[in-house]
Amino acid sequence: MKSTLKLTLLASVVAVTTAAQAEVNIVSWGGAYTASQQKAYQATYKDPDSINFINYNGGLGEVRTQVESGNVTWDIVDVLPHEARVGCDEGLFEELDRSAFAPAPDGTAMDDDIMVEVPNDCVVPQIFWSYVPFYQEGTFKGEQPTTIADFFNVKKFPGKRGIHTWPNALIEMALLADGVAVKDVYKVMSTDAGIDRAFKMLDKIKDHAVFWSSGAKPLELVQSGEVAMSLAYNGRIGAAVLSEGAKFVTVWDGQVLEEEWLVMVKGAPNRDAAMDFLVHASTTESQAEQAKYINYGPMRSSAFEVMKKGEPWFHNGKTIMEHMPNRPEVMARSVVANPEWWADYGDSIGERYTAWMGQ
Amino acid sequence: MSAAPETVSGPLITADGIPLKESLQKSLRRSKIRAALLVAPPLLFLIFLFVIPIGNMLTRSVDDKLINQVLPNTFEAFESWDKVSEPDESMFEAIYQDLKAADKTDIGKASVRMNYAKPGWRSLIKRTARRIKKMEPPYKEAFLKADDRWTDNEYWLSLGIMKDKRTLGYYLNAVDRTYDFDKNVIHVDEERKVYNLLWWRTIQVSIIVTLACLLLAYPVAYLLATLPMRIANLLMICVLMPFWTSLLVRIVAWMIMLQQNGVVNDTLVAAGILSDENRLAMMYNFNGTVIVMTQILLPFMILPIFSVMKTIPPSYMKAAQNLGATPTLAFIRVYMPQTIPGIGAGCILVFIVAIGYYITPELVGGKDGRLIGNMVAYHMQRSLNWGLAAAMGTILLIVILIFYWIYDKIIGIDNMKMG
Numbered sequence: 038m039k040s041t042l043k044l045t046l047l048a049s050v051v052a053v054t055t056a057a058q059a060e061v062n063i064v065s066w067g068g069a070y071t072a073s074q075q076k077a078y079q080a081t082y083k084d085p086d087s088i089n090f091i092n093y094n095g096g097l098g099e100v101r102t103q104v105e106s107g108n109v110t111w112d113i114v115d116v117l118p119h120e121a122r123v124g125c126d127e128g129l130f131e132e133l134d135r136s137a138f139a140p141a142p143d144g145t146a147m148d149d150d151i152m153v154e155v156p157n158d159c160v161v162p163q164i165f166w167s168y169v170p171f172y173q174e175g176t177f178k179g180e181q182p183t184t185i186a187d188f189f190n191v192k193k194f195p196g197k198r199g200i201h202t203w204p205n206a207l208i209e210m211a212l213l214a215d216g217v218a219v220k221d222v223y224k225v226m227s228t229d230a231g232i233d234r235a236f237k238m239l240d241k242i243k244d245h246a247v248f249w250s251s252g253a254k255p256l257e258l259v260q261s262g263e264v265a266m267s268l269a270y271n272g273r274i275g276a277a278v279l280s281e282g283a284k285f286v287t288v289w290d291g292q293v294l295e296e297e298w299l300v301m302v303k304g305a306p307n308r309d310a311a312m313d314f315l316v317h318a319s320t321t322e323s324q325a326e327q328a329k330y331i332n333y334g335p336m337r338s339s340a341f342e343v344m345k346k347g348e349p350w351f352h353n354g355k356t357i358m359e360h361m362p363n364r365p366e367v368m369a370r371s372v373v374a375n376p377e378w379w380a381d382y383g384d385s386i387g388e389r390y391t392a393w394m395g396q
Numbered sequence: 397m398s399a400a401p402e403t404v405s406g407p408l409i410t411a412d413g414i415p416l417k418e419s420l421q422k423s424l425r426r427s428k429i430r431a432a433l434l435v436a437p438p439l440l441f442l443i444f445l446f447v448i449p450i451g452n453m454l455t456r457s458v459d460d461k462l463i464n465q466v467l468p469n470t471f472e473a474f475e476s477w478d479k480v481s482e483p484d485e486s487m488f489e490a491i492y493q494d495l496k497a498a499d500k501t502d503i504g505k506a507s508v509r510m511n512y513a514k515p516g517w518r519s520l521i522k523r524t525a526r527r528i529k530k531m532e533p534p535y536k537e538a539f540l541k542a543d544d545r546w547t548d549n550e551y552w553l554s555l556g557i558m559k560d561k562r563t564l565g566y567y568l569n570a571v572d573r574t575y576d577f578d579k580n581v582i583h584v585d586e587e588r589k590v591y592n593l594l595w596w597r598t599i600q601v602s603i604i605v606t607l608a609c610l611l612l613a614y615p616v617a618y619l620l621a622t623l624p625m626r627i628a629n630l631l632m633i634c635v636l637m638p639f640w641t642s643l644l645v646r647i648v649a650w651m652i653m654l655q656q657n658g659v660v661n662d663t664l665v666a667a668g669i670l671s672d673e674n675r676l677a678m679m680y681n682f683n684g685t686v687i688v689m690t691q692i693l694l695p696f697m698i699l700p701i702f703s704v705m706k707t708i709p710p711s712y713m714k715a716a717q718n719l720g721a722t723p724t725l726a727f728i729r730v731y732m733p734q735t736i737p738g739i740g741a742g743c744i745l746v747f748i749v750a751i752g753y754y755i756t757p758e759l760v761g762g763k764d765g766r767l768i769g770n771m772v773a774y775h776m777q778r779s780l781n782w783g784l785a786a787a788m789g790t791i792l793l794i795v796i797l798i799f800y801w802i803y804d805k806i807i808g809i810d811n812m813k814m815g
Contacts, residue, residue: 096777126504
């Protein structure tokens with residue numbers, strides 16, 4: 038009797054561990070974004086059941102804890118540009134064999150197919166997203182806001198402004214609004230005078246600012262009329278417009294584009310399976326497929342071509358190109374965020390911004 | 397009587413032939429082991445979940461070893477430099493040797509650390525390290541080609557802040573101070589001062605919340621202790637129900653109540669007490685944090701006070717009144733002093749929980765209701781500056797110990813009663 042019990046216990050333990058081993062844990066941001074990854078990558082994968090999505094709130098705290106304690110349970114993490122660099126430098130991510138990834142249909146190697154310079158060998162391309170101003174149709178009578186300077190001009194376009202609680206993108210936007218050319222933004226930001234200039238511009242909306250920290254909040258603020266204009270993640274605005282028919286107008290001027298990468302955690306428990314999934318998730322087809330479900334721009338140029346030919350590309354039959362943050366027409370007036378700059382100065386600007394908010 | 401000398405002469409022997417002394421020792425040892433085993437779980441628990449993590453936190457907050465291990469030659473060369481002239485070839489050669497020999501990951505970690513001393517180090521080291529393999533003497537020229545910031549003496553001077561294996565830099569950072577290049581403590585720029593304000597606000601919120609809890613809890617506890625059992629039980633459920641409800645549910649409920657277009661504001665406007673433009677700002681600011689934290693921490697105050705009040709015999713009050721005191725005087729002179737152990741326990745409990753509170757300020761604090769706990773979380777999760785987070789944690793611990801000490805001096809810790 039006792040031995041039967043032992044055997045059953047042993048068997049169940051074995052069953053549990055093997056089941057756990059077969060599963061690749063991929064950690065992402067949840068919501069519509071994770072849903073788009075599930076539809077585009079997981080559902081099209083040869084073994085969808087082996088992929089398990091987990092939600093997190095960003096930051097590398099958890100990853101560093103796992104790596105330092107040697108108890109790694111996450112395989113793949115979806116990270117921001119800053120984290121993609123710091124994590125790779127600190128050895129929190131695996132360096133990946135670049136030749137394993139699929140080239141574009143025309144034979145271009147993956148790293149050459151990506152629209153920005155690939156920062157290191159840890160990263161696998163995901164998407165571009167952006168911080169962008171928007172308002173609700175009918176908010177302003179007569180002339181409508183069309184430039185980033187309008188966002189900072191509360192005299193011409195009265196009403197409160199929704200901005201986020203950290204400085205990224207706001208410094209860039211403030212300088213653009215002050216007349217700095219797109220290509221000079223980081224040059225100006227690298228001087229103390231440039232930072233002062235940005236904060237002087239931010240001062241203009243300070244008394245009208247409503248601060249948000251979660252991505253859903255700006256939509257709520259604009260919808261309810263609590264603010265006249267707000268910054269938001271472009272994907273959130275697009276989702277409301279494309280899927281829910283919201284009457285939001287995006288001001289495609291002075292947006293700040295950010296990268297999003299997939300990385301493998303150092304010592305990932307299912308290294309080979311995770312690598313196989315990463316290769317699948319980064320193909321031209323998978324990248325294009327994701328844009329059917331969310332209006333974040335694929336990183337691979339070849340995926341962009343596929344979408345252009347396939348319009349209307351969005352899953353419910355709407356066209357998607359005019360919602361893509363990295364489409365050529367808006368790129369001339371967009372800043373691609375420089376994560377190297379933010380890795381250097383992010384902490385000190387962050388402190389100054391926090392102090393500015395609290396004054 | 398005649399058998400007695402016989403037993404005394406030899407060693408005492410137990411029934412199974414072992415000398416009594418040995419047998420006694422054996423059984424003593426056995427019970428000692430048993431006692432040790434019984435104590436082991438809580439002891440291990442304490443060591444693993446208390447002593448080791450706190451020790452780790454303390455070490456992290458002052459540790460600056462890594463950088464000295466990665467750049468030994470550089471620091472040696474730095475010592476012999478006059479700190480005024482432009483760095484010469486020997487210094488570049490030293491840093492070249494270090495970067496060449498070091499592990500890539502260690503360079504990454506070191507550069508992050510150096511960036512705290514002077515923003516810009518990270519990319520400077522990274523860009524240089526990428527080309528280090530192809531570099532040839534003269535190194536100065538090669539370094540300048542990799543990045544022209546190498547001529548900026550400020551980078552070199554900032555090495556002086558990091559040359560020791562231990563640093564108080566994180567603690568200084570946590571109180572808005574920093575080292576200058578000669579390791580003198582100076583204030584940070586006015587526009588970057590964040591933390592002192594947060595420390596004051598945290599202590600302020602904790603004290604306000606503690607006092608508010610005390611004011612609200614005392615009458616409730618008194619009712620609980622004095623009302624007839626049937627009603628008191630019902631009241632107790634009213635106290636415990638929110639206590640058992642999920643924290644997030646309670647916070648969201650408060651958001652619905654207190655926001656600009658929330659229940660309270662709507663009612664006040666509808667009743668004509670407020671005009672529509674003058675709606676009260678009770679959420680996403682300092683007020684919101686205080687209101688919600690008070691409600692959440694209230695049971696921690698009610699329960700200890702209640703359990704102490706429960707033990708006070710009603711006859712004392714009657715005796716005081718018999719001896720001529722008015723009810724009020726009897727309450728103040730006889731009843732209240734006896735509840736002090738409960739008040740003390742409640743206040744210490746609420747204060748300690750409040751000072752490290754994180755989730756409520758994060759959700760309802762807005763821009764001026766966030767506390768130091770939020771900064772600790774930020775540095776743990778986002779900026780990855782664990783040294784700074786550890787330093788803040790340690791300061792929090794010290795603040796709590798100081799308040800504990802004050803409490804001990806004024807009221808005496810032996811007086812505290814949790815129940």
